[in-house]
Amino acid sequence: MGVPHVFAAAFGVEVNAFSPLATGRHDFAALCHHQAGALGDDVPLIAAPLVPLRRLQAAGQISLSEGMVAAAQPGGLLTRATYEALAGELLADLASAGNVDLVVLGLHGAMSAHGLPDCDGDLIMRVRQLIGPRARIAVLFDSHGTLSAAMVEAADLLICYKEYPHTDIADCAERLIDLAMAILRGEITPAKAVHDCRMISVYHTMHGPMQALVADLRARETAGEALDISIVHGFVWADTPDTSARILVTTNGDAASARRIAREIGAQLRALAGTTHAPLVPMQAAVARAAAVSTPPLLLADTADNPGGGAPSDATWLLEALADAGVGNLAAGIIWDPVATELALAAGPRARLALRVGGKACSLSGRPLDLEVDVLATSDQASVPFSGREWPMGKAAGLHVPALDWYLVVSTLRTQCFAPEAFSRLGIDPAARRVLLVKSSQHFYAAFRAIAADILIVDAPGVLDHDPGRLPYRHITRPIWPLDP
Numbered sequence: 001m002g003v004p005h006v007f008a009a010a011f012g013v014e015v016n017a018f019s020p021l022a023t024g025r026h027d028f029a030a031l032c033h034h035q036a037g038a039l040g041d042d043v044p045l046i047a048a049p050l051v052p053l054r055r056l057q058a059a060g061q062i063s064l065s066e067g068m069v070a071a072a073q074p075g076g077l078l079t080r081a082t083y084e085a086l087a088g089e090l091l092a093d094l095a096s097a098g099n100v101d102l103v104v105l106g107l108h109g110a111m112s113a114h115g116l117p118d119c120d121g122d123l124i125m126r127v128r129q130l131i132g133p134r135a136r137i138a139v140l141f142d143s144h145g146t147l148s149a150a151m152v153e154a155a156d157l158l159i160c161y162k163e164y165p166h167t168d169i170a171d172c173a174e175r176l177i178d179l180a181m182a183i184l185r186g187e188i189t190p191a192k193a194v195h196d197c198r199m200i201s202v203y204h205t206m207h208g209p210m211q212a213l214v215a216d217l218r219a220r221e222t223a224g225e226a227l228d229i230s231i232v233h234g235f236v237w238a239d240t241p242d243t244s245a246r247i248l249v250t251t252n253g254d255a256a257s258a259r260r261i262a263r264e265i266g267a268q269l270r271a272l273a274g275t276t277h278a279p280l281v282p283m284q285a286a287v288a289r290a291a292a293v294s295t296p297p298l299l300l301a302d303t304a305d306n307p308g309g310g311a312p313s314d315a316t317w318l319l320e321a322l323a324d325a326g327v328g329n330l331a332a333g334i335i336w337d338p339v340a341t342e343l344a345l346a347a348g349p350r351a352r353l354a355l356r357v358g359g360k361a362c363s364l365s366g367r368p369l370d371l372e373v374d375v376l377a378t379s380d381q382a383s384v385p386f387s388g389r390e391w392p393m394g395k396a397a398g399l400h401v402p403a404l405d406w407y408l409v410v411s412t413l414r415t416q417c418f419a420p421e422a423f424s425r426l427g428i429d430p431a432a433r434r435v436l437l438v439k440s441s442q443h444f445y446a447a448f449r450a451i452a453a454d455i456l457i458v459d460a461p462g463v464l465d466h467d468p469g470r471l472p473y474r475h476i477t478r479p480i481w482p483l484d485p
C-alpha cells in the first residue's frame with residue numbers, strides 16, 4: 001500500500017431523553033458546525049483525532065480528507081430531520097473523498113433522534129455500507145456514550161475517554177490513531193469483546209475506587225494484555241435499550257482474552273456500585289448550610305439543571321428555597337432565559353426593571369421568579385472560558401436584585417457556569433459573595449475551587465435528576481441496577 005488515504009469527520013451531541021428541548025440545526029450552528037475543509041487550527045474536542053491526523057499528513061505519512069465537524073450543547077432528542085441532514089452531509093463528504101483506507105470518526109456516543117435511539121450505531125453502519133468491508137473504521141467517543149452492538153459490529157476500533165472529568169481526550173485521540181495506523185500496516189488485528197454491567201450510574205475517576213480502576217486498566221494496557229480497555233459509563237439520562245455501563249476490550253487477535261478481561265473489569269465495576277460518585281446534599285440541608293455560612297463563599301452546584309447534561313438551565317427550585325430562607329449576597333448563573341436577557345439588554349446598564357426570570361422551559365424548571373432588578377452590565381456576545389476555549393453564552397446580562405441582595409447572570413444560549421468569569425465579565429465579583437449557585441455538575445470545579453471555601457453538590461429537582469428511580473424511563477432494558485435489585 002502507498003500512503004494511506006484517511007477520511008475524518010466528527011458529529012455528536014449528548015442527548016438527555018428527559019429534556020424538553022428538541023435539538024435542531026440551529027443548536028449545531030450556535031456551537032459548532034464546520035463544513036468539510038472549513039475547520040481551521042482550533043480543533044474542537046469532538047474532533048480530537050484530527051490533531052494527530054494532521055500531524056501525520058504534514059509528515060507525509062497519510063493523505064487526509066477532512067469532512068464535516070458538528071457538535072451541539074447537550075439537549076433533548078435530535079429532530080429526525082436534523083440527524084438525517086447532518087448524517088447526510090457527513091456521508092456525502094465521505095463519498096466525495098473517493099476511495100479511502102481508513103475512516104476516523106469523532107462521536108459522542110449518546111446521540112438519539114426521534115424514532116432512532118442509536119444514531120451513532122446507525123451512522124457507523126452507514127459509513128460501513130458506503131466504504132465496503134475492506135476499509136477500516138476507527139471511532140473515538142465519550143465515556144458517557146451508549147455502546148451498541150451496531151457500533152461494535154460496524155467499527156474496527158472503538159475507544160472511549162478513560163477519565164471523567166474528560167482530561168484525557170487528546171491522549172485517547174493519539175492512542176486511537178496509533179492503533180489505527182498499526183492496523184493499516186497489518187501489525188495488529190483487533191479482536192473486541194463487550195461485557196454489559198447492567199447498571200446505570202455516574203463514575204468520577206479523579207479519586208477513590210474509580211481512580212484505582214482506571215489505573216488498573218491502564219497498567220493492563222501497558223503490560224500488553226490488551227490494546228485498549230474502555231469503560232463505557234453510559235449516560236443515566238439516555239433512555240435507550242442499550243443504556244447501561246459496558247466494558248469494551250480490544251486485544252490483538254485474542255478474542256478469548258478480550259472476553260476474560262471484559263468480564264474481570266466488569267465485575268470490578270459492579271462491585272463499586274453506589275460508590276462511584278460524590279454523595280448529593282439534599283436541597284433543604286444545602287439551603288440550611290447556605291443560611292449559616294461562616295466562611296464564604298459556599299458554592300452550591302445545581303447539578304439537576306446542568307445544561308452540560310441537556311437540562312434547560314432555568315430551574316428555580318433551589319433559588320426559591322434560598323429566597324424563602326432569606327439567603328442574601330448570592331450570585332447565581334448561568335440562567336438560560338432569552339426573554340429576560342433581551343429585556344435587560346433593551347433596558348441597558350443602570351436601568352431598573354421588573355423582570356420574570358427562569359422557570360419557563362418545562363414543569364421540571366419550577367416557577368418563574370418575579371424580581372425587580374438593576375442591570376449591572378450587558379454583552380451582545382458573552383462567553384465563558386473552559387479547558388482553553390471560550391464557550392458562547394450568546395447575549396447576556398448581569399443583574400442585581402436589591403430586595404434579596406442577589407446577583408444573577410442570564411443569557412440567551414445555554415452554557416455551563418464553567419468559571420468565575422461568567423460573573424466577573426458581567427459586573428459581578430463572585431469572590432465577594434456569601435453563596436454562589438452554579439448550573440453545572442462537575443466542570444465548574446477546576447476554576448471555582450480557587451475562590452470557593454466549600455462546595456456542595458445539591459440534590460434539587462430538575463431534568464437531570466440524579467436519582468434514576470425518579471426518572472420516567474420507558475425504553476431502557478430491565479433488569480438494571482439500581483432500578484432493579
Ligand SMILES: [Zn+2]
Nearest residue numbers: 142143144166
Ligand atoms: Zn462526557
